[in-house]
Amino acid sequence: MSITQEVARRRTFAIISHPDAGKTTLTEKLLLFAGAIQIAGSVKARKASRHASSDWMEIEKQRGISVASSVMQMEYRDCVINLLDTPGHQDFSEDTYRVLTAVDAALMVIDAANGVEPQTIRLLQVCRARNTPIITFINKLDREVQEPLNLLAEIESHLGMDAVPFSWPVGMGRSFGGVFDIRRDRMRIFRAGQERRGNQDDLIQGLGNPAIAARFGDAFVKANEEIELINAAAPAFDQSAFLAGRQTPVFFGSAINNFGVQEVLDALVDLAPKPGSRTALQREVQPDEPKFSGVVFKVQANMDPAHRDRVAFVRVSSGRFDRGMRLKVSRTGKEMRPNNVVSFLSQRRELLDQAYAGDVIGIPNHGVLQLGDVLTEGENLQFTGLPFFAPELFQAVEVKDPLRIKQLRIGLTQLGEEGAIQVFRPEAAGGALLLGAVGQLQFEVVAHRLKHEYGVEARLMPSRYNMARWITAADPKVLRKFMDANAANIAYDVVDAVAFLASSPAQLRVAQELYPGVEFHAMREHGGQVFGQNA
The missing domain is CATH 3.30.70.3280 (Peptide chain release factor 3, domain III)
Known part of the structure; x- marks a missing residue:
């Protein structure tokens, strides 16, 4: 494939939320549904034998929270998805801010019981300042939560953008029956505790299908009325408004029960933008330029305690990276030829031979690279915003x-x-x-x-x-x-x-x-x- 074709396959996004909204759980389920992992970890118990795949630091495993950003790459539907999981806790907002400079879209997770919370608003302000497109996932519908219409109104009033539902919940808590896919006119049935990946047996076609009304009774009658109201009153989805950060598609579900995850994963492929141009002080850098450039947006020490390494996370801004290629660090003018560059699936790393604009690669080094450093094939570039x-x-x-x-x-x-x-x-x-x-x-x-x-x-x-x-x-x-x-x-x-x-x-x-x-x-x-x- 050409560089242009490879770039078009990339989707690079960050998951953001207030603490405890279920962000790390959703991250794992996205990996699970894409086939990148075979079993999801538990983020509930501090002493559980498994922990979230995206939480690798010892203190994260003890506390059950994310305090560092993680990077995961997976393939789904012929797309290469670079997923960046961020800390939810406000004390680590700087790390999250820097991660948001390296992505082309964001997936916002909202706890359906708590609605839009302060940390969510702060992160959304950063996204809005950068016109970052946002997909919204309203989580925890298997619990007693706020009314869906109220949640939509809260998103629009607090975040200043139109919320366009792509799916709608039928019931909540004990009466949660599933989510109705508004655009595909079908309902996915909720089955608690099962890791089902797009099983067709869980689908009932058609909003007017009497089987849905017979099975879910009053919960469906209420959902049906709300869907009719939404179809009449809500604005139609506009891709250009979404890409400009003025509109957010909304999905409902329960990440811990794998509900609504499939729809979100498909939306990331169908709606999220491919890598765009990046602004440097010297000029605008296009992603499909023939020559490589990339910027260090994160440095992590001791990801592998046995080797005391330091890994620079580099967002590829343009061109193609080839292992062993000669690169210049713009800040110092020094040259390097990285041969042990890796791609990530959380703490699991794989040596890579090539990467394209939109990808995130890891370059182990001993203090040569710092936050904000730009790597090129010789041109002097300086990207701003870290x-x-x-x-x-x-x-x-x-x-x-x-x-x-x-x-x-x-x-x-x-x-x-x-x-x-x-x-x-x-x-x-x-x-x-x-x-x-x-x-x-x-x-x-x-x-x-x-x-x-x-x-x-x-x-x-x-x-x-x-x-x-x-x-x-x-x-x-x-x-x-x-x-x-x-x-x-x-x-x-x-x-x-x-x-x-x-x-x-x-x-x-x-x-x-x-x-x-x-x-x-x-x-x-x-x-x-x-x-x-x-x-």
Whole structure:
């Protein structure tokens, strides 16, 4: 096949949701229905013998939550699907944000009992800012939940887009009979606890089929009335409005019972877009260009504890990747020839020979690649949009055993480079390293990983700081003067970008008033070269 044909086969999307909406369960069932795995893990019990295929980190298995993004590739209906599972917990929103820069669509999972929750709204705002197309799956219909019409209204009011139902539930909780496929005019019957993949015996054709009314009684009468109302009042599905992020197709089901999963998987193939162009500072990069380019949107240390490796997750932006090809890192100008590049099915990896625009590949390396790095066949490109946000929580960190100080610094450097935590090195001599986070759970995860991956018992202590701003100035002398005058509040992050640490908003305002020539930034992009908005 040509590059253009291979690109057209790709579908790359992220699954997003509020915690506990069933996102990881749905991820597994998509893999199951596509034939990528043969048995689904259990995400309920911390000590279960099986865990979610997409949760590989030890702390994830203990807590039953996802705290890191996972990448899975599978083939279905002659399409190559790259599925990125993201953390649902708001404390890891930075990781999720960066993943959303690497996808062409999103699958939003909503708990039918709780409706649209705060974290869902935040993630949707990111998607809307990027005009990312969104498919919605309303989950847990096997429980007593909100009325489907109310859920549709909530999606439209909170998320600011038209919701177009592709399927509709018949009953809920104990009376849940299944979902009616509105577009195919057929009903899929609910059978609890069975892993049935598109079994034709579970289908009844036709909304007016008396067999449905006879079998499901009042639940079907109610569903039938709602479907007629939807057909009369809801807007017709418009592919261009969907691709622009103004309309979302909605599916109902129960992921844990495999219900509605088949329809979602088909929708990803039929509706989600193929890889599109990517914007670099230098030019617009088209996916079917002959030459390879790709951007590192995630770095993960110790995916294989036995080898202490660091894997750079690269979204292929254009062209074709061939194993062993000569690549240039735009940030450093250095060349590399990766020979052990892998594709992913969660913790299972396979060596790959080729990849195309839209694919996500893993390049094991020893610190050569950082978040936001661009790989090309020689052209100097810089893709934008991988931000680090100013942390809102700080803790000082020391090692309990002074002989392990080197391991502590190695561990924090690697965890900082992968974006798990922000690490600041005070300019003042003798100052303890500072950890900056968006949420408290990040500190717990880092302490756990330091202990289990690097053999370091870390002591986390309160810090007097609660704000950070990266600083720049047009005149280097002005910046140096400010740094000398505020030496006790100056620190360097993991890429040596300079930051001003403040104990209060008042302290920050005073610094801004006294030094108008210094710019204070609430966001920086990868490498420290490009800064975001002032604050």
